[in-house]
Amino acid sequence: MRNATAVAGKEAWKRRWLLLAAATLLAITASAVPAAGAGFGITRFDGDVVNRDALGVVTAATQAGSHPDEVTAYIDFATRSGALPGLVVPEEDAKDIRVDLPVGFVGNPQVVTKCREPELESVQIGTDCPRDSQVGVAHVITTSTAPQTVPVFNMEPPPGVPGAFGFRIASVPIHLRAVVRSDGDYGLSILVPRLSQAAPILRTSLTFWGVPADPKNDADRGWVVDSGTRVVCADTSDPSCSTTSGLPPQAFLTNPMTCNGPVETRLSVTSWLGSSAHASFFTHLPAPDQETLVGPEGCDRVPFDARLTGTPVKARASSPSGFSFDLSVPQNGNPTGIAQGHLKKAVVRLPEGMSVNPSSASGLAACGDAQIGLGTLQMPSCPDGSKIGTLTIDTPLLSDPLTGAIYLRDPLPGNLFRLLLVAEGSGVLIKLPGTVTPDPVTGQLTATFDNNPQLPFSNLHLEFKDGPRAPLTLPPACGTHTIVSDLTSWSGKTTTSSSSFNVSRDGNGAPCPPRGFNPTVVAGLANPVGGSSSAFSLTFARGDADQTLRDITVDMPEGLTGVIASADLCDDAAANAGTCGESSRIGSTTTGAGTGENPFFLPGRVYITGPYKGAPFGMSIVVPAIAGPFNLGTVVVRAAIFVDRETAKLRVVSEPLPTILEGVPLLIRTVNVRIDKPGFMVAPTSCAPKSIAARVGSNEGASADRSVRFQVGSCASLPYKPKMTIRMGKRGRTKGRITAPLEVRLDMTPGQANNKSVAVTLPRNVNARLEVLNRYSCTLEQFKSETCPKSNRLGTAVAVTPLLRDPLVGDVFFVRNPARRIPDVMVGLRGQVAFDLAGRVTIPRNLTLRTNFDLVPDVPITKFTLRFVAGRKGPVGFVENACTKAARRERAKLVFRAHSGKVVRVQQRLKIVGCGRRAVTRARGRRGARRGGKAKKGRRGAAKRK
Structure with missing residues (x-):
């Protein structure tokens, strides 16, 4: 029964082939009529995307994401009369053919067996290519051969090529290369390079099967034509003559998944003489209604079950951590179903408290647009410092995953954090730009990748780097934190996905204690010698587990003061703007920001100012917030310097430190202020032990008092x-x-x-x-x-x-x-400072x-x-x-x-x-007499000194 069915199928195929051959011969005869010299060109470029039922009835395959039974392209070249009567030749011999398929139309060569190049080249009568590797048929008419219909095989692609197909015309192998348009819309293109001039092509049609293992294709499977005559196996009981595929039916072709009207297929051809020709067509109904254009439809039926999950490498609260994201879209290859939609847009919102880690700015670089080369085949040449992670893309279209890196791009105004995902492999280069937008108040991060390639993938794995300079820091609160993502397909369906992870004190489940506040304060002179001038340094800091720093008030020990006269006082407007002149500078500052053991340090300058908030003097602490490639502007923190009216001790009261800039939580860990202008700071002349008192406040409302021992030496000298x-x-x-x-x-x-x-x-x-x-x-x-x-x-x-x-x-x-009993004498000194000096008045027993x-x-x-x-x-x-x-x-x-x-x-x-003069003279005379007459000499000496 099986052999009878096979013979019947072969006879049906033979009838179809004979009709096609006859029509072709008529076309050749007709094409000989035009006069020579019309020029190299394409007289026909058309195609069909159809379904064929069991009775052979053909209908347009318009369902978005479906798997059409057949896709056929027809190409006719301009011809002229040859040297011999009745001979038709092309105007110029075609050399290279390129067909750009509609965006989103894909083929999956992994569902079909692959034929090796030696197997294709050995084809004579019959075929050495496995019959399961056939994916369609090609019909070719050349000047040197009779019309031929031959099988098209799925080939093992050469290195650097994602897919390849091949067939033979007589003894000439024809190779087709499937490539991804990485320099454009990421659609697929079929390249036919270096066609042989031994058999110049007049006309060709190429049919790919949507489901190669479908029994509908058995009639056209495994047969070859030699010299215009179809050759069949003599012994149909021979298993090698079987036309049934040994593979389970799986989808090879998939329709686009956007329902925006007819889609275009473009053709470019160059000749061996260097001429070029172009053509295109839009999808339409099959004959006889080919004038009616149609496009993919039924996008509402396209499933989209995408899901995103996220997992930290170390789930320790308020610490830098690597982080992995997996975006999965199930791919089943069901030949009768509708494929999963292609991802168009992903919007991922990280949990509040998970933010950019300022510590990562150390050594961080950015990749410029010229280095990236979006829209080109250029492999990005980004600096190593811009690489912040890796990625892997698993796609059913390739045998091996695409691998690559996550890069940080140059920031733009209003678009500070720009990312680039780069993945490559098997000749495919993917460059996906994206943005990360922080909330300006909370710092919550939202990542957006839009207009992604219309290509299927089963999993996209992102791995942001780990370590003390990881780009992400985890929330400070223990418990469950949730990532929410909105994933939208090109067919218009949006699915919301959520993924949760737990954070603990140690990353192993230990609960977080109430967040305390235990800052440290270190202060002192570089050279603590009494009465000398020396640089003064003060540092206050906190741990990752502490509440965040807000402000500090410092009570300096008596006698530790500054020579205000040695600097120009910066005016209030310049102090607020951070534009004080160098003559007002009295020191420098260093601020450490970020989580982990290696915060990022920002240098700054300290300026002395005039009166500020009721104090006679102030400071303008100016820090340019430049971290790696990011410029977040200039941070200005003001401080008031009060002078005690009774002790002249200094009290420095800072304004609140900034907590967030451009949506980046600063997570300030340490602040050092160094007053190092030569001759400005003056040490006490008392060597008695003293202390520097400080009160440090947190943004959560806590405060901590700290005392630092202070003492100078060498006062006795x-x-x-x-x-x-x-x-x-x-x-x-x-x-x-x-x-x-x-x-x-x-x-x-x-x-x-x-x-x-x-x-x-x-x-x-x-x-x-x-x-x-x-x-x-x-x-x-x-x-x-x-x-x-x-x-x-x-x-x-x-x-x-x-x-x-x-x-x-x-x-x-x-x-x-x-x-x-007696009032005190009080001196109220006023000027740049106010000081009260008290004198105790007494009358001792001697009545003085x-x-x-x-x-x-x-x-x-x-x-x-x-x-x-x-x-x-x-x-x-x-x-x-x-x-x-x-x-x-x-x-x-x-x-x-x-x-x-x-x-x-x-x-x-x-x-x-x-x-009166007389009394003074008498008094001087008496003193002179007592000195033995030396008064006169003294007067002369005094005169000489005038």
Whole structure:
């Protein structure tokens, strides 16, 4: 029965072939009519995509994603009369043929056995190619042979070619190469290179079977034609003569899956003489209705069961990790069904908290558009630093997967994170551009890949690199986190897929404790020598498991200060914009950002500014946020520098640190500020142990207090030679029992230890006017709030310090102290800073007048002048005439104590002003007489010095 059926099939095939041969001969005769010289060209290029039922009825195969029974292309070349009567030859011999198939129309050579090249070349009568390797038939008419219909075989492709087919005309093998248009729309093209001139082609048609193993094709399987006569096996019982495929039916051809109307097939041909010709056709109904164009339809019936999953390499909270994604689309090859849709667009939303890792910026590069060559066959020449992962694509069309890499592309304004997926293999090069968009508030990442190739794949595996500089960091919270993806096919169907993964403290399931805040603070001078100038450095940092850093407040130890006068104060507008000049720069900063053991460090600069938020000075900390190929702009953090009014200690209060830039969570790990302008920072002159106090705040509301031990050395080697001058009186104000002006001036040469306390005991001939002190005294609250009446001012003061460009000046008031009978003297110095100096006034048992300035700050003061007025508001005066001999012999007792521990005691005469020249002359004469007549010589010496 089987042999009878086979013979019947052969007879049916024979009838079809004879009809086709007769029609061809008529066409050849007709084509001989045109005159020669019409030129190289194509007179017909057409094709059919059809289904054929068991009765041979042909209908157009228009279902999108279906597997048509047959696809046929017809090519007729322009001809002319040959040298012999009745001979027809082509205008020019065709050399290379290229057919560009519609985008999305694919063939799968892996479902059919492959014929080897030696098997094809050995074909004579019968075939050495396995019958299961036949995928269609070719009908060819040449000038040197009778019309021939021959089987087309699926060939083993040469290296670098994804698919190949072949057949023989007489003894000439014809090779077809299937390639992917990697420089364009990723459609398939069939190339027929270097056609033989031994048998120039006049006309050809090529039919591919949609399901090669389908029994419908048995009648055309395994037969060859020799010299126009079909040859059959003599013994049909021979298994080698069987026309039945030994393979299960699987789909070889698949229709496009976009329903946008008729699709186009294009033809390009070049001749051996260098001429070229082009043609195209759109899909249509089969004859006799071929004028009616049709295209794929029924896209709503195309299934699309795509799914995306994601898995971290190390599921440890708040840590960098490699990450793999698998996008799968099931491919079953069912010949009677509809294939899975091709992926057009993928939108993948990563869970909130999973973000770009700033640590990955170290050594990171980007691939430029010229290096990528989108739309070309150029293999990308991206730098190694731009490679952030690998990928593998499994496709049913190839025996081996495509492999490649994930590259980071050059950022563009508004499109910061651009990716490129590059995969290649078997002569196929795929370049897929994509973008990753971070949420500007939360940093949540959304990846988008659109207009992907209309080619089938079963799995796309992406592997982002692992390690401390991995591009992705995991969420800080333990628990389940979900990836959501919207996957859309070219046929218009969208499926939403979700994939979850768990994060734990250690990556092995340990629960996360409540997120704490345990920052560290390190600070100190590079050269901690008392009174010297040295760079100061402060670093505060946190661990990955800690809450994120927000701000810091630093209380500097007394005496550790800066020479503001050595820099220009940056104005507020420039400070806010981060554009301060170099003359305002006082230091540098380094910020470490990102998770893992190797954060990315960003350098910056520190500038001194004018008043800021109620403080006399401020800082503008400017960090250009340039990380690898990314420029996120300039980050400016302001800080206020307060000066304590009683101790002159500095308090630095920072503004909040930025948490996110351009959608990238900064995940700041460490901040170092180094004040290193030469001569700016000045160390204390006290070697007593001190501390630097800091309060660090987190963005989650926590705060932590830290104390850093601070101490300088070599204070005892500092010189200490204070010099005080006391002047009192003026003309008419030297008599007893009236007030007199008093001026006290203290001079300190630079480089000395600073004063800690100064005690001045005036001679007994000077006393206080208690009724004046009490009448014009203020309360402490009035003084601190600067509301003492101006009429209560009893003196003035001026302090000159190398720390500031301008002296501090202020008023002197007496302030009532409930603990003491006599009001304290309070000096309110004002200028770039505000400082209050308190003096304790006492009258010891010897009835002298003593003032103790016990809390003098550890800052350099080169000159301090204190003046009290005279008159009805004069606070001091003489008991007796100050111009008398006895009065002029009296001395003030001075005790100076340095912060270094040194003490200087001096008994010093007052300079009495207003006694008159005669009294002064008599006094000098008496001094000269006591010195044995040396006064005159002294006067001459004085004159010489003028």
